[in-house]
Amino acid sequence: MLYATTTASDKRRAFREALASGRLLRLPGAFNPLSARLIEAKGFDGVYVSGAVLSADLGLPDIGLTTATEVTTRAGQIARMTNLPALVDADTGFGEPMNVARTVQGLEDAGLAGCHIEDQVNPKRCGHLDGKDVVDDETALRRIRAAVDGRRDPDFLVVARTDARAVVGLDAAIDRARALVDAGADAVFPEALAGPEEFAAFRAALDVPLLANMTEFGKGTLLTAQQLTDLGMNIVIYPVTLLRLAMGAASAGLDEILASGTQAGLLDRMQTRADLYDLLDYPSYSHFDEDVFNFRL
Numbered sequence: 001m002l003y004a005t006t007t008a009s010d011k012r013r014a015f016r017e018a019l020a021s022g023r024l025l026r027l028p029g030a031f032n033p034l035s036a037r038l039i040e041a042k043g044f045d046g047v048y049v050s051g052a053v054l055s056a057d058l059g060l061p062d063i064g065l066t067t068a069t070e071v072t073t074r075a076g077q078i079a080r081m082t083n084l085p086a087l088v089d090a091d092t093g094f095g096e097p098m099n100v101a102r103t104v105q106g107l108e109d110a111g112l113a114g115c116h117i118e119d120q121v122n123p124k125r126c127g128h129l130d131g132k133d134v135v136d137d138e139t140a141l142r143r144i145r146a147a148v149d150g151r152r153d154p155d156f157l158v159v160a161r162t163d164a165r166a167v168v169g170l171d172a173a174i175d176r177a178r179a180l181v182d183a184g185a186d187a188v189f190p191e192a193l194a195g196p197e198e199f200a201a202f203r204a205a206l207d208v209p210l211l212a213n214m215t216e217f218g219k220g221t222l223l224t225a226q227q228l229t230d231l232g233m234n235i236v237i238y239p240v241t242l243l244r245l246a247m248g249a250a251s252a253g254l255d256e257i258l259a260s261g262t263q264a265g266l267l268d269r270m271q272t273r274a275d276l277y278d279l280l281d282y283p284s285y286s287h288f289d290e291d292v293f294n295f296r297l
């Protein structure tokens with residue numbers, strides 16, 4: 001009721017332990033706090049907070065327009081409604097290395113279990129768009145060092161994302177990832193890989209946990225959880241999937257209302273009032289209320 005009962009430090013510890021187990025952790029992107037509860041209820045391992053979704057939610061493209069404050073606030077709203085660990089997309093860290101450190105501290109305070117910081121130039125853009133660019137080695141490494149030095153909870157997971165594959169090729173991207181790990185990254189997110197062979201190449205080159213981005217309509221192919229497990233991946237994110245599903249359903253629903261003059265034919269595709277109340281945990285609130293106000297003389 002009200003908020004999750006698990007503390008942020010317990011979520012971080014649990015995330016670390018789950019990662020150490022070696023099984024693939026599945027993190028769908030929550031497009032709001034309520035959807036984080038659904039992700040938890042279905043039994044997933046964690047919740048992802050996507051920069052693309054956060055921007056789209058504001059009606060903006062994913063081209064580095066959102067601020068650290070907006071991302072931290074929204075990520076905190078999502079993280080506190082679930083007992084699952086939440087991993088957030090911190091883009092380039094929102095500035096110079098000192099800003100990156102401050103971003104990480106803000107995310108810790110907001111209850112996140114970890115974040116990823118990428119090596120794109122500012123302003124960044126969606127990793128699956130053409131025309132993106134990456135910073136030089138020293139700048140990329142300083143960002144990760146700042147994130148690692150900035151965190152106060154050693155369990156807060158710092159994931160280094162590299163966008164280098166699409167810019168300078170696979171081998172250089174692997175070299176970049178190795179350097180990011182040497183700089184202190186706990187895990188690596190190789191962005192926009194072309195296919196399974198490239199995931200395998202990253203796995204062979206690195207010992208740290210690897211994150212696979214299964215975003216739709218992007219540069220790569222959609223691999224199953226089993227394929228990703230076989231490739232030695234440790235975390236998979238489905239960043240925009242729920243938003244795309246929800247918006248697809250909303251669009252079809254609006255068309256149906258326009259065409260038929262009523263939403264009556266859509267009821268079987270809707271979350272029912274009972275299911276919504278269940279997810280919101282209405283019974284606990286009634287109980288709480290009764291305990292406070294119910295007294296007899």
Ligand SMILES: C[C@](O)(C(=O)O)[C@H](CC(=O)O)C(=O)O
Pocket residue numbers: 049050051052053062089125126127128191213215216218239240
């Ligand atoms: C993972 C990602 O950074 C995100 O913001 O969710 C995006 C996803 C997308 O735009 O499909 C990305 O750059 O891959």
Ligand SMILES: [Mg+2]
Pocket residue numbers: 050051052062089091126
């Ligand atoms: Mg992003």
